[in-house]
Amino acid sequence: MEIALRVLSRKIYRAFPELDQFDDRVCKMYIKQARALHNSWRGAILVVASVFVAGIAWIIVSFFLARLLNYLQTGDRFEVAGVLFIMTGFIWFPGLIALHIRDRWLLACIQKQIRTAACGACGYSLLGLEIVMYNNKQAVKCPECGEQTILAQWGLSAADIDPTLLTKT
Numbered sequence: 549m550e551i552a553l554r555v556l557s558r559k560i561y562r563a564f565p566e567l568d569q570f571d572d573r574v575c576k577m578y579i580k581q582a583r584a585l586h587n588s589w590r591g592a593i594l595v596v597a598s599v600f601v602a603g604i605a606w607i608i609v610s611f612f613l614a615r616l617l618n619y620l621q622t623g624d625r626f627e628v629a630g631v632l633f634i635m636t637g638f639i640w641f642p643g644l645i646a647l648h649i650r651d652r653w654l655l656a657c658i659q660k661q662i663r664t665a666a667c668g669a670c671g672y673s674l675l676g677l678e679i680v681m682y683n684n685k686q687a688v689k690c691p692e693c694g695e696q697t698i699l700a701q702w703g704l705s706a707a708d709i710d711p712t713l714l715t716k717t
Contacts, residue, residue: 560654560655564658566662567662567675569676574714577714578661579654579657580714581707582657582658583654585657586656586661590653591657598646598649599642599643599645599646600642601645602645602646603638605641606637606638606641607638613633613634664703665704665709667690667692667697668695669693669695670692672690674688674690674697674709675709676711677689677691679706679709679710682698688709
């Protein structure tokens with residue numbers, strides 16, 4: 549499974565071709581489930597920690613930039629631009645770092661969730677396939693290798709295979 553880089557204006561779930569067949573409402577529910585199943589508290593801790601570390605890093609960078617500006621002393625215009633860069637950087641730098649960390653963590657959660665719904669024999673994604681009854685149990689037949697996957701044996705629910713069921717609960 550290959551993950552495309554996220555464009556900030558695109559929705560994060562559109563980086564996964566397995567989710568292209570579903571509408572935005574279903575994808576949002578799928579992400580909500582993925583976050584819940586893969587420790588959403590861990591993502592929150594990562595974001596808060598990244599903001600703290602990025603803030604400290606920016607303070608250090610600001611110190612060296614201020615020293616460099618003081619050393620250069622090329623004129624008021626350069627100094628004003630430098631001071632504005634330093635002052636506003638304390639806000640935007642940690643914010644950008646936090647957004648990046650959050651996106652990386654969220655991509656990992658979605659990727660884990662998609663992998664849970666893969667064929668045990670060949671690894672083909674079973675997302676969106678029709679769930680059938682096989683020996684009185686819910687199952688999915690892999691279109692790639694023909695393996696019959698019984699959901700209960702793999703610890704899967706029908707909603708893991710068919711995310712549209714998430715919106716009906």
